Amino acid sequence: MKKKKALKPVNKRAKKLEEKEVFGMSDDISTSMPIGCTTIFDTGWETNPRPETPMSNCLSSARDFTSCSGPCWWPAQTPDNITNFPDFQNQCRAIEKDWRNLNFVIKR
C-alpha cells in the first residue's frame, strides 16, 4: 500500500526542499538495525566469573576503549567512531598514553 505523504509543499520554496528519492530507496522503513551502534549480539563479557585477580573485564579499561568506540559498543561512554566522531582516533592514538586528550571530543 502506498504511504500518504505527511507534508505537502504549498509554495515554491517548500517544493524545492521537498524530499527526493536517492539511490532508488523505497519508503519502507526497516527498524531492525540501527546504524553503527549495537550491531552485534554481545552480552556477557562484562560479567566476571573470576573469584580472584584479575577481577574485572577488561584490564585496564583503557586497553578496550578504542575498540569499544570503533564498533560503538558503549556509545554513551566512548566516542561513536562510526557515525558521529569518525576521526576521534587522531586525538588519542593510544588511549593509555593519550587519555588526557579525551577531555573533549571534536565533532567532525
Place this chain on the structure above:
Amino acid sequence: MTIKTNRAILAMMLCCIAVLSFPVMAKDFIYIPCVNALEIIDCETDTVVESIPYNDYIVNSVFSPDKKRYYLNAFHSVYAIDTTTNKLIDTYKFSSELSRVTILGLGVSNDNSQLYLSCAIVKKKQNIPKLNVLPPQFVVYDIKTKKMVKNYQIPCSFTGVVPLRNDNDNVILVGLDIHKLNLKTGKLEKLMGMLNPEKGEEAKNGLVIWQNNYPGDHGLFANPYYTESGMGYFIVDKNTGKVSTLKGKDVWFEYSNVISPDKKYLYGVMDELVKIDMKTGETIKAIPVKKGTCYALTLTSDGKKIYVGPAGPDMSVYDTETLELIGTIPLAGDGVIAHLLPK
C-alpha cells in the same frame, strides 16, 4: 688451467650446490593494523620494521589467498596493502553522505578477485532528518572493476565471513547463528544455531571479530562461545565447510582463539592467555597477560612463539610451551587484530 684453479672452481660449485639444496627459510612477519598505521613486526628481531600510515580505525582484516594483498576493513572503506612492497595501493569506498554502509565482515574469494562483504546499510533522505535502515546485505565486490557483482539480503549481525577453500559456490557466515550462503542463489542453510539453537540445545553467545591465522594454514577457524552452563569453542573447517564444537572443561573469558599447526592445542586470550587440549577441552595452562586485555593471537611458523595482542599499543611475546613471557613490543597505537605472514 692449473690444478689449483680447477680445485677452486670445484669448491665454488660444491658451495652453490650446498646452498641450493637447502630450502630458503621463510621469515615470519606479523601485520598489525593499528590506529592510523599498519605496523609490521619482524619475528626474528621482535621489532617493528615498517609502519604504513593511513588515517583510520581498522576493525578487521584479511589476506588474499595468494597473500599478495592485505585488506583492511575500516567499516566505511576497505584499504588494500601490497604485501610485496608494503605500500597502501588502493582504497575501496563504500559509504557516502546519503548512503552509509557499515562493513561488519570481510573475506576474499579463492581466486583473489572479489571481496565478500557483510554490510549494514542506512540511507538518508535529502533535506530531512529521516533514515532508512535497509536489511543487511552480503555483497560480492569485484576488486579490479570496483563494482558490486551481486548482493543478497542476509540476517543482521554477520561479522564473520569465512570463504571455503575447496568450494567457490558457498561461503560460511558467522554471527547470531552459523549459516552457509550459496553465492549462486543466495540461499542460506543454517549449520549451527547460536542465538536460535535447535530444540533441547542451549543458546550460544559468541563474538566473532577475529579470524586469527596460523602457520601452515590447516584451515580450522575456532571461536569461543558461552552458554548458560559453561563455555565451548565452535570450529569451522574451511576445507570441508563443516562446523564442530569443543566443550571447554573450564570457563575462561576469551576474545579469540588460534589452533596450533599440529592441531593438538587451542590457545585463547582476553585477560589471560590460555592453552587448551584440543582432544579433551582441558586447560593445560593459563596465565594472566601481564600487559592486560588483548584481542588477537599469532603463532610463529616454528610454533615456538605466540604473539598476544594488540588491544593497547603493544604485543606480548610468549613461549608456546611454557607460556612464559619472552618480551613486549611497543606499537604506535591501539589495535584489534594481528596476522602472520611468512615471506
